Amino acid sequence: MSHTVSHLYEFGNFSLDPVQRLLLRHGRPVSVTPKAFDLLVVMVENNGQLLLKEKLMDALWPKVSVEEGNLAVTVSHLRKILGDDREKHVYIETVSKQGYRFVAQVLEGPEVPLESSELHAELEEHVAMAPVDYALMPRVVMVRKWMAGPAIALAGLLAMAGWLVSRHIDTASANGRSIGSLAVLPFATIGGKSSDEYLGLGTADALITRLSNTGKILVRPTSAIEKYRNSSISVESAGKEQQVDAIIDGRIQREGNRVRMTVQMVRVGDGAQLWAQTFDEEFTNIFSLEDEVSERVAHSIRLQLNNKEEKRFTKRPTENQEAYSAFVKGRYYWNKRTNEGMMKGLEYFREAIRMDPNFAEAYEGVADSYAALGLYAAIPPEEAFPAARDAAHKALQMNEDLADAHATLGLIDFYYDWNGPAAQNEFQRAFDVNPNYAMAHSWNAENLAAMGRFPEALVEARRAVEEDPLSLIVNSNAGWTFCLAGQYEEAIQTLSRAIDIDPSFPRTHFRLGNVYETRGLYDKAITEFTQAVQLSGGDVYYTAGLGHAYAMAGRTSDARQVLISLLDKSAHQYVPAFAVAMVYAGLKDNGQALYWLEKTSADHSTSMAYLKVDPFLSGLRSDPRFAKLLQRMKF
Incomplete structure (x- = not known):
């Protein structure tokens, strides 16, 4: 029986496999965002043709209105990604006011089944020398259009076989199928002590x-996976819900x-x-267990790491x-995402540092805890964010490759330093x-939106x-970004979908209230703000949003x-000065609104970061005092 492989394209130093969603440069995988990859496929498949902007936008964002x-x-x-020269485009040509054209020469490789037993035997003998199980390699090879004659064809087949082997070393998953995404469920704990309740989630x-x-x-x-702790959902169902290629499941038993x-x-x-x-x-040697499991997973999905990546991994x-x-x-405790949980998590991170003063990830935990507590006004920003910054810098002094620590510093630069x-x-x-x-x-999307750079923010x-489709906070932030960028329908769809996932998460209701109020739908906004206040136990920012909506709806009292x-x-x-200013802005009391906005310079209210673009402050923008406030912002 003949098997087939994906249709392949080659151009310049690149090879493109649309089905496996793989781009190689000199035979090595290249990291590409999903939309950029989709765009490349459309352009390569229509090589040399003018592609109008409208057609490309329909292909990349079907049924979604985007700018x-x-x-x-x-x-x-x-x-x-392609390294295209700005002055002389080698790959993508811009056709002014019309669209784009892919101008590099593209060589196509049609799928040809291997039916000659002699040729098959010779090919199998050739690839047997490679360090990979031949059973994982598809028994089909690619013959380029420009090849002619049996001898040239055989040489081409043998060369391409080597290329396919290297391709599988880079991208094959277990059983020969590519794994591009996965989720790790919290490990179930069996027996042991009651104090081990954290162990399953900690291992994952x-x-x-x-x-x-x-x-x-x-x-x-x-x-994204914490909710599956003690859940009866099947592994396959969890994987489908998380929209991943594979899922890792485990249990831990102490004896x-x-x-x-x-x-x-x-x-x-x-479900295989x-x-x-x-x-x-x-x-007492839990590290060895985690090392073994990590290495087994990395081997099964064929992770090819360079020296720096290998050091980070091990x-x-x-x-x-x-x-x-x-x-x-x-x-x-930090992953509980409650004020109480984050405070308790902070205590444990500090305890870890006392036991090992060189524990970079524990300093990162301290930074994350303080930053989150400041962001949600659990403690004043001038107390939270400097402490978070100090801990993040200490973490990076010990290990500069901590993505979380860099992201936390970005959050501080955005929300505290503006x-x-x-x-x-x-x-x-x-x-x-x-x-x-x-x-x-x-976070970067919100930051870009705050600077008015809406296309990049979107x-x-x-x-x-796309990377975390079920995350409530990611969807909430996206809804706010879409709102600021004027993409109201996309904002409503995104936030409504998040509420369907979990109706008890207050921030999605708050952001949906923001969108409704921006559209002048005050009754709907008030309903959402009320739910946010109730679900959060009286969050001051959510309460201020409700007060602003009341004022705009004419419910002055x-x-x-x-x-x-x-x-x-x-x-x-602690009540952010910005929250008070919001209600005064809704009441059209510009003097008091600007007075309280002035006070935010001292208390660093986090929502002040959106001063340039916040639609609820539009009534203040013509006032010279507002312009002076903007001058203090580094946006």
């Missing part, structure tokens, strides 16, 4: 971090001082078990077992380590959603009641 700037940004990104978290740091495969973050870890990888498409293995070790965060145990507990360019620089440094870091792309927001409640609350807890 033309999105296409320009994607083309620019693709040119950067460690594996997620290692694989993500390679930058070679898309791995769903811990926040005295020993721990047994049983792990399997399942292909989501057909790709591999399963049991690992045994002393509980580097242990600490050799102190007790410090690591405290760190895992910190991650466990410095857009500095934030973007740190986000880019995070992407250099982990190109698939969804949360960093999400690209980043959409990429973040209700708005003033909200204002009184915020001012009363400020007597015993």
Whole structure:
């Protein structure tokens, strides 16, 4: 029986496999964003033809209304990947006011089944020397159009066989199918002590971090899989819900001082078990277990790492077992994403540092905790963000390749220093380590939107959603970005989808209220803001949003009641000055609104970062005092 492989294209130093979604340069995989890859396929398949902008936008964003700037940004990104010269385009030509044309010579490789037994035998003997199981290699090879004659054809077949072998070393998964994305479920814990409740999620978290740091495969973050802890959902169903190619599932059983870890990888498409293995070790040597499991996963998905990536992958965060145990507990509580959980996580991260003062990831945990607590106004920004910055810098002094620490510094630059360019620089440094870091792309999207760079912001927001489609915070941030960019229908669709996933998450209701109010749908906005306030237990920013909506809807007395409640609350807890300014802005009391906005310079209200583009401050923009405020912003 003949088997087939994907139709292949070659141009310049590149090889393109549309079906496997693979771009190679000199035989090595090249990291490409999903939309840039889709654009490249369309252009290569229509080589030499003028492709109108409208056609390209329909192909890349079907049934979604997007601005033309999105296409320009994607083309620019693709040119950067291809190394296209700005002055003399080798690959992509711009046709002024019309579209684009792919101008490089493209060589196509049709699929030809190998039917000659003699040729097949000779080919099999040739590839037997390669360090890969021939059973994994498709029994079909590619004959280029320009080949002629049996001898030349045979030489071409043998050469292409070597290329296919190298291709499989780079991209084949277990059972010969490409794995481009995966999720790691929280490991089930059996027996042991009640204090081991954190161990299953901590083990998954460690594996997620290692694989993500390679930058070679898309791995769903811990926040996306935490909900499966103690869940009865099947492995295949979880994989389909997470929209990944494969899923890793395991269980941990403690017996005295020993721990047994049983792990399997399942292909989501057909539920096939790709591999399963049991690992045994002393509980005091949990590092060895994590090393073995990580190496087994990396081998099964054929991760090809350079020296720097290999060091990141194999580097242990600490050799102190007790410090690591405290760190895992910190991650466990931090991932609860509640104020109480983050405060408890912070305690454990500090404990880990006391046990190992050189534990970079524990400093990163401290930075993440303080930054999140400041972002959600749990503690004043002037207390939270400087402490977060200090911890992030200490982490990077010990290990400069911590994507999370760079992203946290970007968050601080954005929300605390109101410095857009500095934030973007740190986000880019995070992407250099982990190109698939969804949360960093999400924050970068908001940062770009705050600077008014909407086409780039939209690209980043959409990429973040593609990388972590079920993340409530990623979808919430994307909805806000779409709103700021004027993409209201996309904002409503994104936020409504997130609410369907989990109706109890307050931020999605808050952002949906923002969109409705921007559109003048005040009753719907009030409904969403009310839910956000109730679900959050009275978050001051959400309360301010409700007060602003009341005022805009003409419910002045209700708005003033909200204002009184915020001012009363400020007597015993932190209330951002921006929140008070918001309600005054809705009441059209510009003098008081600007007075309270002035106070944000002292308290660093995080929402001040959107001063340039916030639609709810539009009534203040003609005032000279507002212009002076903008001058202080580095956006």
